[in-house]
Amino acid sequence: MMRRFDRRDVLKMGTAAGAGMAFGGGGRGTAAQEMRQLSVLTTGTPDPRPPGTGDYGNDMLDLWKSDHATEVTYEMRPLFEVDDASRAAFDTGVYVHDVYYNSAMIPPFSPYLLELGSRLPEDLIADLAPSQGEPVSWRGQQYGVMPTLTLMILVYNRTIFESYGLPGPPATWDELKEYAAEINPGFPMGLMMPYGARAGIGGVASIWSAFLQQAGGRMYDDDGTPVFNDAPGVDALQFMIDLMPSTTGDSLTNVDMLDLSHRMAHDSAGMMFTFPAFWEVLNQGAPPGEGKIVPAVMPTGPENNATIAMADSWTIATTSPDPDLALQLIDFYLSPEVQRRQWTDIGWLPARLSVLEDPAVQESTPVAAAIREQANAPFASFVTDNFMAVTDVIGLEIQRALRGEQTAAQALTAAEEAIRPLLG
Template identity: 25%
Template sequence: MSKKFLSIFVLTIFLLSTVLAGCSSSKNNTSSANETNTQKQETAKPVTIKLGMWSSSPAEKKIVDDQIAKFKEKYPNIDVQIETIVGDYMQKLQTELASNTAPDIFYLDSMPAPQLMSSGVLEPLDDYIKKYNVDVNDFEPALLSAFQWEGKTYGLPKDFNTLALFYNKDMFKAAGINEPPKTWEELRDVAKKLTKDGVKGLVLSADLARFDAFINQNGGSVYQDGKVTLNLPENAQALDFYVGLITKDKVADTPQNMGEGWNGDAFAAKKAAMAIEGGWMIPFLKEKAPDLNYGIAELPAGKQKSTMAFTVAYVMNKNSKHKDEAFKLIEFLTGKEGQQFVVDSGLALPSRKSMQEGFKEKYPERAAFVDGASYAVPWQFGLYGTKVVDAANKACEALIMKQISSAQQALDNAQKEVGQ
């Protein structure tokens, strides 16, 4: 065989092998691409997630609608259907959970949260938080802790409110008071100066959701380490001060004794110069008393600063058939994109710390609510919940009505009523 012929033969074999290799590689690449596309298609299969919420104001419904519209842009394969539960929310929700017809994710208030967290009907979120790298440290600790049970996290807070002191600026100016009170002593003194001409310095309700802040400010606690602690001496001292503003100092009264339904009504009607309420008071006053000249300050402190944190979380139904998609929705609604709608609305406070400065810039007059978040105590008493609230409220009412003279005895009775 000639060298020339041998060279041609070798070249032909080389070219042929290269072509075949190319075809094989192309086939493998095509197969791999097809496999990837198939996986993506399987991941992007249409899924429907039901979101349960209670019947609320049109403003809150708009926030959720806008959040979902934005979520759909990011996850077009996930359809979100809102189920508005009217009437007794918790009763109907528990019925749906028992019959396996509950939504995939739904609102849960901090007060009844322990009942559901302990009953095994909620999906723990810890694995999903880790899987999707959710920064839970950005949530206010008081909010997140309200939805943690026995070392597991069951909900991510969607928003919250704290208590603050509303004060009538015109009444303050007329009384020569330059700034809102910062301590209990100042609160009493200022209330005295403002109590005149049929107006009380302060309106106070016989409601644990208001006087619990004073208990915490005095170093007390209503619930601690799984036990009800209603009758601690610090609690009695705080309740004695709170009720004493009505019965002893005569500088405050209940809204009912003023002929009004709640604190907001009495403040709006200018029957009280100060009131202790949350951010929900703002839209109420805008409608009820649009010309009222008022300010908002942090609550006056006792031994320490404290206020209450009222919060709601999104939680996941343990029987959801689409848990990853359900968590993606929770993550979005409580993440920075979703929380921006909360900031823009001003209806409540964003639950993420990183969003709160933006809220204060947009609503500087509401800074007291945000500033209180760092020392707020969650509105929650374990599995005893409403039993604690009912017993404490009765104790406060009995003192105001002078059916009993000792705050300590009233709280001792309340402790017995709860069964501890």
């Protein structure tokens, strides 16, 4: 049974209002005067959500509200409705909500959002991954903070690996290629991937962008200009091409990570890349550490073992009458105890590294240790304006290269030319 929250815990959470928290300007009164108000647009089950939604964390939020003399109201929407609801609110040009849940929409919404990177509390920044700002930044400005650390990692089938005498997960590109080829001769195949999905985070374009980072490359410069059509970009795509003989034949039509997770759990391949959200399906109810599917960090390329990240974040609207208080609420959402309960109560891993390192968290799932280690490496999402259209175009050219219809260099040249009009 989860213990009740007490006021000593609340006093540790979200109370900083000094250094790193000030936006300037006045608020809407103090706790001694009248109840202040905050409005939050958020997702609901099964996605990450804040305390005080449904039956999750009502005790924590009630105590925070009492301590801050603040009423917090939620507008809950399914994740697929949050973007449209945010756009409609921003289009009014007036205050609607203080805090917005943002799902990979920082670039188009950035004119309506406050810059947060320079205002986050120092103790919070010190407890987040070094690359925490990358997926939620646009043109050098960080506009959000991620509630959960959702990084792409490698998983492998321990039973298959043992049957082939493989010692453990591949640590390098060379080992990934070698192990996949070793498993390949029959069924199962060495590697299974969702290359049929062109667009979005987790599609073939973003998987290539993970290899791109591992080769030392970047998608865009600080001004948003494409810079991926270079040696690291070509090397990354050529590596994917080289892996194709050891990759399941239907990978170029696979679009559903959930379906792949079920197949991976039933011995269809030795390895795949995935996200923590699919662990329950992969693990098939096995006790922690005893399942045949094992999580591991990404293999290291010529430069590092970088990865990609989901880009969900908490943001604050420029129209908020009390951005200082709104940031204190977000700080509360990211506080250690809330982050711990976020995992135990609703199953989303924390963003705070100290909570990922908590023995109780790591003992409950092997994914926590893998994500904590992966967090030491760079990660990004490379979200842009027209992100789905941009990644769809890049993904199309990558698919053609993986099918052998063009070279890696030809694919990236075509992709660069095609996306420039979409980037503005």
